[in-house]
Amino acid sequence: MTSSINLTAVWVFAAFVLASLLVTYWAARRTRSAGDFYTAGSKITDLQNGLALAGDFMSAATFLGLTGLAFIGGVDALLFAIGGTVGWAVILFIFADRLRNLGRYTFADVVAFRLHPERLRVLAAVGTLIVGIPYLIAQMVGAGGLFRALFDLPYGLAVVIVGTLMTIYVAFGGMLATTWVQVIKAVLLLSGGSALGILALVPFGFDFSEMFARAAAIHPFGENILAPGGLYNDPISVVSLALAFIGGTAGLPHILMRFFTVPDARQARKSIGYAVVFIGYFMGLTVIIGFAAIVLLAGETQYVDESGRIAGGANMTAVYLARQVGGDAFFGFIAAVAFATILAVVSGILLSTSASVAHDLYTRVIRRGQVSDTHEMRVSRIATVVIGAIAIGLSILFRNLNIGVISALVLAIAASVNFPMLILALFWRDLTTRGALVGGTSGLVVVVVLTILSPTIWVDVLGHQRAVFPYAYPTLFSMLVAFAVTIGVSLADRSQRAAIDRDAYPAQLVRSEVGRPI
Amino acid sequence: MHYSELLDDPDFQRLLSRRSRLRWSLSTLLIAAYLSYGLAGIYSPGILARPFLGSAITWSLLLGYGIILLGIACSIFYVWQVNRIIAPLQQRLAREYR
Numbered sequence: 001m002t003s004s005i006n007l008t009a010v011w012v013f014a015a016f017v018l019a020s021l022l023v024t025y026w027a028a029r030r031t032r033s034a035g036d037f038y039t040a041g042s043k044i045t046d047l048q049n050g051l052a053l054a055g056d057f058m059s060a061a062t063f064l065g066l067t068g069l070a071f072i073g074g075v076d077a078l079l080f081a082i083g084g085t086v087g088w089a090v091i092l093f094i095f096a097d098r099l100r101n102l103g104r105y106t107f108a109d110v111v112a113f114r115l116h117p118e119r120l121r122v123l124a125a126v127g128t129l130i131v132g133i134p135y136l137i138a139q140m141v142g143a144g145g146l147f148r149a150l151f152d153l154p155y156g157l158a159v160v161i162v163g164t165l166m167t168i169y170v171a172f173g174g175m176l177a178t179t180w181v182q183v184i185k186a187v188l189l190l191s192g193g194s195a196l197g198i199l200a201l202v203p204f205g206f207d208f209s210e211m212f213a214r215a216a217a218i219h220p221f222g223e224n225i226l227a228p229g230g231l232y233n234d235p236i237s238v239v240s241l242a243l244a245f246i247g248g249t250a251g252l253p254h255i256l257m258r259f260f261t262v263p264d265a266r267q268a269r270k271s272i273g274y275a276v277v278f279i280g281y282f283m284g285l286t287v288i289i290g291f292a293a294i295v296l297l298a299g300e301t302q303y304v305d306e307s308g309r310i311a312g313g314a315n316m317t318a319v320y321l322a323r324q325v326g327g328d329a330f331f332g333f334i335a336a337v338a339f340a341t342i343l344a345v346v347s348g349i350l351l352s353t354s355a356s357v358a359h360d361l362y363t364r365v366i367r368r369g370q371v372s373d374t375h376e377m378r379v380s381r382i383a384t385v386v387i388g389a390i391a392i393g394l395s396i397l398f399r400n401l402n403i404g405v406i407s408a409l410v411l412a413i414a415a416s417v418n419f420p421m422l423i424l425a426l427f428w429r430d431l432t433t434r435g436a437l438v439g440g441t442s443g444l445v446v447v448v449v450l451t452i453l454s455p456t457i458w459v460d461v462l463g464h465q466r467a468v469f470p471y472a473y474p475t476l477f478s479m480l481v482a483f484a485v486t487i488g489v490s491l492a493d494r495s496q497r498a499a500i501d502r503d504a505y506p507a508q509l510v511r512s513e514v515g516r517p518i
Numbered sequence: 519m520h521y522s523e524l525l526d527d528p529d530f531q532r533l534l535s536r537r538s539r540l541r542w543s544l545s546t547l548l549i550a551a552y553l554s555y556g557l558a559g560i561y562s563p564g565i566l567a568r569p570f571l572g573s574a575i576t577w578s579l580l581l582g583y584g585i586i587l588l589g590i591a592c593s594i595f596y597v598w599q600v601n602r603i604i605a606p607l608q609q610r611l612a613r614e615y616r
Binding site for chain 2: 075076078079081082083085086088089090092093094097208209210212213216223224226227228229232233234235238239241242246265266269270272273276277280281283284506507509510511513514515516517
């Protein structure tokens with residue numbers, strides 16, 4: 001990679017940062033209550049929220065990683081694109097209305113509706129922080145690596161820039177600023193990705209058949225890249241991947257929090273409908289871009305070595321392709337959009353973790369709701385700054401973190417702790433407080449233990465010969481354990497609290513389907 | 519109306535059954551399509567590797583993009599159905615519910 005500074009990238013990134021800081025200034029003056037801070041006063045429109053939801057999901061890892069996966073493994077990359085689309089559609093059918101009708105600020109509101117409020121909030125806060133903080137760090141470590149690969153910027157400086165900006169957005173502008181930063185980025189990413197797709201298809205005269213034929217002729221796998229099996233060859237991994245997409249996405253606290261930023265269930269429904277359309281389009285397009293890159297980057301020795309490997313890792317596929325088909329200016333634009341993407345995603349995660357600390361733990365559990373609105377907001381801002389600083393520190397400390405492992409782990413935890421708790425709280429009358437607590441804890445333990453015993457840690461990190469647990473993804477097992485334990489413990493629960501939990505289900509059912517009284 | 523009265527309201531029952539039919543049938547359809555596509559790729563990759571109508575586009579690509587489009591279509595259908603049939607019931611009930 002050249003070390004000369006790409007002026008377009010600098011200008012586009014500077015323009016994005018300036019625009020986001022202006023938005024934050026504007027948002028800060030409109031953020032006067034805790035409700036404004038956590039959920040932008042629930043005044044976001046459905047299209048804005050749909051873009052923001054899609055933006056939360058379309059991280060730099062999705063865009064850069066998925067292009068790279070298609071480049072390496074061919075058509076199996078579609079399993080991710082299908083997973084994203086199907087996962088979001090199922091979230092729409094199962095969660096959209098009920099979650100919006102029951103919750104106010106965080107998903108803990110929903111599970112605490114009829115179960116023991118303080119205990120469930122502690123569990124939900126653990127689920128939020130244990131997902132949010134590693135996810136935050138993985139994104140920031142990725143940002144540092146990307147900055148260095150593209151611009152030779154020192155790793156620590158990149159992490160401090162990203163960390164400081166996200167803390168400013170969230171601490172001053174709350175959800176309103178976070179949403180607008182995410183909307184701007186989603187529009188940039190959708191248009192940048194579309195432009196890259198069009199430029200990459202021009203050399204083939206928009207003939208998909210020709211593009212796939214030429215990709216198969218060049219790729220080391222040959223015809224096999226157009227057939228399944230390039231990335232996965234065991235059924236357990238495929239099923240685990242499917243469950244991680246559905247349950248993992250539906251268990252990510254920063255995504256669940258967005259359900260509460262719109263005025264009512266109708267808008268929540270429509271916003272997730274928009275998100276499905278954007279996500280399906282974008283992920284499908286990304287796979288095509290990866291295929292085009294196989295042909296267009298072949299033989300370009302500055303990007304690809306003799307064995308067909310991408311210099312600097314497969315994640316660089318999309319940015320190299322941008323330079324190849326659009327020149328330095330377009331390359332700079334795509335690189336800047338990739339940073340904007342990371343910045344917007346980390347802001348959303350930071351907001352959800354500080355809301356969990358300030359609202360669920362401090363206001364609801366420690367002070368039992370006896371807190372003034374201004375005081376709660378001040379605590380949220382302090383929590384934002386503290387978590388932001390912790391994230392910067394840990395990202396610098398763990399710069400060699402394997403981002404892929406952490407991201408998979410985080411999704412597995414979301415799918416095995418938060419998702420079973422939510423879906424059973426919403427749809428199963430017999431769920432009890434004890435069942436949720438024991439089941440959630442066992443899901444968490446199983447994920448962590450299986451991840452340590454899996455090839456990625458046991459063999460690659462700890463240096464053992466063979467992994468005790470042979471699969472890369474634990475989700476199938478950990479999610480089943482979480483469901484089984486939660487259901488078993490709930491059914492056996494004869495405590496007084498269990499009776500309260502079950503008796504409150506009809507009231508919750510009416511509220512979740514009909515909404516608040518008007 | 520108290521929630522306990524609402525529970526027995528025929529409109530609430532209708533809302534509940536229509537919504538759950540829509541919710542679970544669409545979810546099952548999409549999850550089944552996703553899993554059968556993924557598992558077909560493992561158990562009988564040969565079928566998905568066949569080209570479609572003599573082009574370089576394989577059934578694997580075609581069906582993969584087909585399921586993405588199916589997911590989008592089901593979501594639009596769901597929002598449309600709920601807004602058309604379920605939302606009016608829900609609004610009527612919300613006005614009477616205290």
